[in-house]
Amino acid sequence: MPKRSGGYRKKRRTQPPQSTEPSESEAKPPQSFVFRRGPASPEVRALLLDLRRVLLPNTAPRLREGDRSDLKDLLDVAGPLGVTHFVMFRESRLGFVNVRFARTPRGPTVTFRLERFSLSSDVHRAQRRPLTLKHTDFEQAPLLILSNLDTDTPNTQLLVTMFRNLLPPLDVKNIRLEQDVKRVLLLDWNATTEELEWRHYGIRIRPQGVSRTIRRVIERRGRRAGALGAGHLHDVSELADPSLAATLLTSESEAEGPSEFQFERWMPPPNPEPSAISAGVGTAVSGARKRTTGSGRSRMSAASYAPRAAVRLIEVGPRMTMRLLKIEEGLSSGTVLYRAASFSARDGAQL
Numbered sequence: 001m002p003k004r005s006g007g008y009r010k011k012r013r014t015q016p017p018q019s020t021e022p023s024e025s026e027a028k029p030p031q032s033f034v035f036r037r038g039p040a041s042p043e044v045r046a047l048l049l050d051l052r053r054v055l056l057p058n059t060a061p062r063l064r065e066g067d068r069s070d071l072k073d074l075l076d077v078a079g080p081l082g083v084t085h086f087v088m089f090r091e092s093r094l095g096f097v098n099v100r101f102a103r104t105p106r107g108p109t110v111t112f113r114l115e116r117f118s119l120s121s122d123v124h125r126a127q128r129r130p131l132t133l134k135h136t137d138f139e140q141a142p143l144l145i146l147s148n149l150d151t152d153t154p155n156t157q158l159l160v161t162m163f164r165n166l167l168p169p170l171d172v173k174n175i176r177l178e179q180d181v182k183r184v185l186l187l188d189w190n191a192t193t194e195e196l197e198w199r200h201y202g203i204r205i206r207p208q209g210v211s212r213t214i215r216r217v218i219e220r221r222g223r224r225a226g227a228l229g230a231g232h233l234h235d236v237s238e239l240a241d242p243s244l245a246a247t248l249l250t251s252e253s254e255a256e257g258p259s260e261f262q263f264e265r266w267m268p269p270p271n272p273e274p275s276a277i278s279a280g281v282g283t284a285v286s287g288a289r290k291r292t293t294g295s296g297r298s299r300m301s302a303a304s305y306a307p308r309a310a311v312r313l314i315e316v317g318p319r320m321t322m323r324l325l326k327i328e329e330g331l332s333s334g335t336v337l338y339r340a341a342s343f344s345a346r347d348g349a350q351l
Helices: 042-054 071-081 120-126 154-166 212-219 236-240 242-248 274-279 345-349
Strands: 032-036 085-091 097-103 109-118 143-147 183-190 195-208 261-264 290-292 298-300 308-315 319-328 336-339
Touching (some): 032 042, 097 319, 154 319, 154 336
Parallel strands (some): 032 085, 143 183
Antiparallel strands (some): 085 097, 097 109, 183 195, 195 308, 195 319, 261 308, 290 298, 319 336
């Protein structure tokens, strides 16, 4: 008899095949190009640069386009780079500015008429105590808040889908709100006038339940990073005396009013020491996160001193008011899915 080839039995696959589709955490974040089509005034160019800073880090901040840049050439470049959205500015000869948000490569395209806008520099000069964002604040995308954008009508449903996909989704499991969320992008829709308000805010978290002097030491703000003129005090406990706050602050701008929003931090339950358990006395072990310095001493982070904190939103710009004109099925072409009631032939000639 012929000898059977191979001495091992081939095992059949008993486990289900694994899915090759990437999960939400492994999916690539959306990328965008913000550019102008045709010549534009210096104010519109400055607004374009401000909008790129808002969409950081998921945009190209140093993209260079010419007055005669073709949309087809940008589409050829956007494919290999993984660009999913286009934000296009176009200024007509009469001074009208149109802003288009398009999904690449097949659309749809949402066209707005820019009614009013303010640059980030204008917002900064108009404030008494403006907030200056650091370069590390732009390492994470802003938190998107959609106000009054209901999905009852098809046009608002398309707007919600467009702006939600413009920014990466929020990873609720791994996100750290106090460390990762530094900016807020607010879009407020007015259904009566069909106008969209664009606002960009910076987040400032301040501890509550402590005196102003202690809070200033925690936040490490000021000319000497939290240094106080406390040479005339007799004891360190006098720092918590509210009556001495005016003499310790270096400027009047430090005495700010209460914040708009307050929340309570989640504090893990304390772990009592074994010696304290045997003695029957509980220890006040703080559940705040601690860091170890080079000298071996533990130091708590500045945001973990107080269990209560206040959140203040400070506008950093730019500010835009846009009126919806129309929604097209393709990329700046195709069937018109929605046309505003205020859309006229003159508006169509300026697109």
